[in-house]
Amino acid sequence: xxxxxxxxxxxxxxxxxxxxxxxxxxxxxxxxxxxxxxxxxxxxxxxxxxxxxxxxxxxxxxxxxxxxxxxxxxxxxxxxxxxxxxxxxxxxxxxxxxxxxxxxxxxxxxxxxxxxxxxxxxxxxxxxxxxxxxxxxxxxxxxxxxxxxxxxxxxxxxxxxxxxxxxxxxxxxxxxxxxxxxxxxxxxxxxxxxxxxxxxxxxxxxxxxxxxxxxxxxxxxxxxxxxxxxxxxxxxxxxxxxxxxxxxxxxxxxxxxx
Amino acid sequence: xxxxxxxxxxxxxxxxxxxxxxxxxxxxxxxxxxxxxxxxxxxxxxxxxxxxxxxxxxxxxxxxxxxxxxxxxxxxxxxxxxxxxxxxxxxxxxxxxxxxxxxxxxxxxxxxxxxxxxxxxxxxxxxxxxxxxxxxxxxxxxxxxxxxxxxxxxxxxxxxxxxxxxxxxxxxxxxxxxxxxxxxxxxxxxxxxxxxxxxxxxxxxxxxxxxxxxxxxxxxxxxxxxxxxxxxxxxxxxxxxxxxxxxxxxxxxxxxxxxxxxxxxxxxxxxxxxxxxxxxxxxxxxxxxxxxxxxxxxxxxxxxxxxxxx
Numbered sequence: 001x002x003x004x005x006x007x008x009x010x011x012x013x014x015x016x017x018x019x020x021x022x023x024x025x026x027x028x029x030x031x032x033x034x035x036x037x038x039x040x041x042x043x044x045x046x047x048x049x050x051x052x053x054x055x056x057x058x059x060x061x062x063x064x065x066x067x068x069x070x071x072x073x074x075x076x077x078x079x080x081x082x083x084x085x086x087x088x089x090x091x092x093x094x095x096x097x098x099x100x101x102x103x104x105x106x107x108x109x110x111x112x113x114x115x116x117x118x119x120x121x122x123x124x125x126x127x128x129x130x131x132x133x134x135x136x137x138x139x140x141x142x143x144x145x146x147x148x149x150x151x152x153x154x155x156x157x158x159x160x161x162x163x164x165x166x167x168x169x170x171x172x173x174x175x176x177x178x179x180x181x182x183x184x185x186x187x188x189x190x191x192x193x194x195x196x197x198x199x200x201x202x203x204x205x206x207x208x209x210x211x212x213x214x215x216x217x218x219x220x221x222x223x224x225x226x227x228x229x230x231x232x233x234x235x236x237x238x239x240x241x242x243x244x245x246x247x248x249x250x251x252x253x254x255x256x257x258x
Numbered sequence: 259x260x261x262x263x264x265x266x267x268x269x270x271x272x273x274x275x276x277x278x279x280x281x282x283x284x285x286x287x288x289x290x291x292x293x294x295x296x297x298x299x300x301x302x303x304x305x306x307x308x309x310x311x312x313x314x315x316x317x318x319x320x321x322x323x324x325x326x327x328x329x330x331x332x333x334x335x336x337x338x339x340x341x342x343x344x345x346x347x348x349x350x351x352x353x354x355x356x357x358x359x360x361x362x363x364x365x366x367x368x369x370x371x372x373x374x375x376x377x378x379x380x381x382x383x384x385x386x387x388x389x390x391x392x393x394x395x396x397x398x399x400x401x402x403x404x405x406x407x408x409x410x411x412x413x414x415x416x417x418x419x420x421x422x423x424x425x426x427x428x429x430x431x432x433x434x435x436x437x438x439x440x441x442x443x444x445x446x447x448x449x450x451x452x453x454x455x456x457x458x459x460x461x462x463x464x465x466x467x468x469x470x471x472x473x474x475x476x477x478x479x480x481x482x483x484x485x486x487x488x489x490x491x492x493x494x495x496x497x498x499x500x501x502x503x504x505x506x507x508x509x510x511x512x513x514x515x516x517x518x519x520x521x522x523x524x525x526x527x528x529x530x531x532x533x534x535x536x537x538x539x540x541x542x543x544x545x546x547x548x549x550x551x552x553x554x555x556x557x558x559x560x561x562x563x564x565x566x567x568x
Contacts, residue, residue: 043325044466045361053317060315180313210314217317221358 004092005100012104024062025115031058036123047127052220055120060145063109067149071156072168074101095249102157102245109149117142134222141219147237148213154244162251179208208240305354320356331369342378349387363391364404371412375559381412399433402426420444435459450484478523479546486549489536503534
C-alpha cells in the first residue's frame with residue numbers, strides 16, 4: 001500500500017475513534033454480559049447458543065450499522081468541511097483518497113470486531129467454564145462477518161461517491177437486506193423462466209451474497225465450516241469489494257468537486 | 259441560587275418524576291394487558307416469514323422463541339390455568355427456525371405430553387415434535403430416548419418404545435442404558451426397574467437443576483410405590499397365615515415378616531390402615547406417588563416450577 005493511502009486510512013481510523021464510534025463496545029459488553037447472566041434464569045439449556053448467536057449477531061449488526069453510517073459520510077463530510085480540497089490539493093490522487101478511506105473504515109471495523117470477539121469469548125468462557133474444540137468455528141464466523149463488513153463498507157463508499165448521505169444510507173441498507181435474502185432470490189430465479197427468469201437471475205447474482213457469509217447458527221451448534229467455503233467466501237468478498245471500490249473510484253473521478 | 263442552577267434542578271426533578279411516572283404507568287398497562295404480549299408473538303405463525311424477516315439471523319430468533327416457549331409454559335403452569343394452546347405453535351416455530359435446537363425437542367416434548375397440571379396434555383403434539391427432531395438430527399440418541407420415554411409413559415406402547423430404544427442404541431454415540439431399556443420394553447417386564455432406569459438416565463444426562471430435581475422426586479416416588487406394594491403384599495401374607503389383618507406394623511415385625519419399622523424416604527413410618535392398606539404419613543410432601551395415598555386421592559404434584567414435567 002502506498003504511504004498516501006496509509007495516511008488517509010490512518011486518519012480515517014483516528015477520526016472514527018474521535019467520533020466515539022468505539023463507544024458501541026460498551027453497549028455490546030452490557031448486552032452480552034446481561035444475556036450471559038440472564039438467559040440461564042429465563043430459558044433452558046441454551047446458554048452457549050445464546051452467547052454465540054446473540055454475540056455474533058450483535059457483532060454483525062453493530063458493524064453493519066457503523067459501516068453504513070460512517071461509510072456514507074466519508075466523502076460528503078470531507079466536502080462539507082472543505083478538507084477534501086486541502087487533501088486533493090496535495091499530491092494525492094482521487095483514487096488514493098477513496099481507497100484510503102475504505103481501508104480506514106474497514107480497519108476501524110476490524111479493531112471493533114476484535115474487541116467484540118474478545119467479549120464473545122469471555123462470555124462463552126463464563127457460561128461454559130472452558131473452551132472446546134468447536135469454539136474454533138466461532139472464529140471462522142467472525143472472519144466471515146469481517147468479510148461482510150468489507151462488502152458493506154465498499155458499497156457505502158460507492159453510493160456516497162455520487163449520492164447524498166441519506167440516499168447512500170438507503171441504498172446500502174436496501175442492498176444489505178436484499179443480499180441477506182440472496183439465497184431465496186436465487187431459488188426464485190431458478191424456478192422462473194423466460195425473460196423474467198433472466199432478469200431474476202441477473203438480480204440474484206448482482207446483489208451481494210450475504211447469506212453464505214452468515215454461518216452463525218451453524219457454528220453455534222459447533223458444526224464445522226467447510227474449508228472450501230472459507231476460500232470461496234474470501235475470494236467473493238475481495239472481488240465484490242474490489243468491484244464496488246472500482247465503481248466508487250470511477251464515480252469519484254468524474255465527480256465535479258467545484 | 260443562579261438562574262442556570264435553578265433551571266437544572268427543575269429539569270432534574272421533572273426528569274426523575276417523569277421516569278417514575280412512566281414506570282408506574284407502564285406497570286398499570288402491563289397489568290391491564292396481561293398475557294397479550296405472548297399472544298401477539300404468534301400473529302406471525304409462519305416460520306418461513308420469520309426466517310426472512312430475521313435476515314438470516316435465525317439462530318438468535320429461535321433462541322428467543324424457545325425462551326418465549328419456556329416463559330409461556332412457566333407462566334401458564336404457574337397460573338394453573340391448564341390452557342396451553344400456544345405452546346405447540348411456539349415450539350413448532352422454534353424448531354423450524356433452528357431444527358438443531360435440541361433442548362426445544364427434549365424439554366418441549368415434556369412440556370407438551372404430561373397431563374395437566376404437570377404439562378399441557380398434548381401427547382400427540384409432543385410425538386410430532388420429537389419425530390421432527392429425529393428427522394433433522396438422526397444421530398442424537400437423546401431424541402430416541404425421549405421418543406421411547408413418550409411411547410412408554412404416555413401411550414403405553416411397549417412395542418414402539420422398544421423399537422425406538424433399539425434404534426437409539428444402534429447409534430454410533432449412545433447411552434449404555436439404551437439397549438437395556440430396549441430389552442425391558444420388549445419383555446414388558448419389571449415396571450419399577452424400568453421406570454427407575456428411565457428416571458436415572460434422565461437424571462444423569464441433564465445438567466438443568468429443575469430437571470434433575472424432578473427426576474429425583476420421581477425416583478423417590480418410585481421407591482415409595484415399590485415399598486408400599488411390597489408392604490401390602492406382606493400384609494396379605496400375614497392375613498393368609500393368621501386369618502386376620504395385622505393391627506399394627508409391629509405385628510408384622512413380631513411375626514418375622516419384616517425387620518425394623520419401615521420408613522418412607524422422608525423418614526416417616528408407613529401407616530398400616532384398618533383395611534390392611536399402607537399409607538404414607540404426609541402424602542402432600544412426596545410428589546408423584548401413586549401408592550400409599552388415601553382412597554380417591556390424586557397423586558400430589560409440585561406447584562409452579564419452570565420445568566418439572568420430567
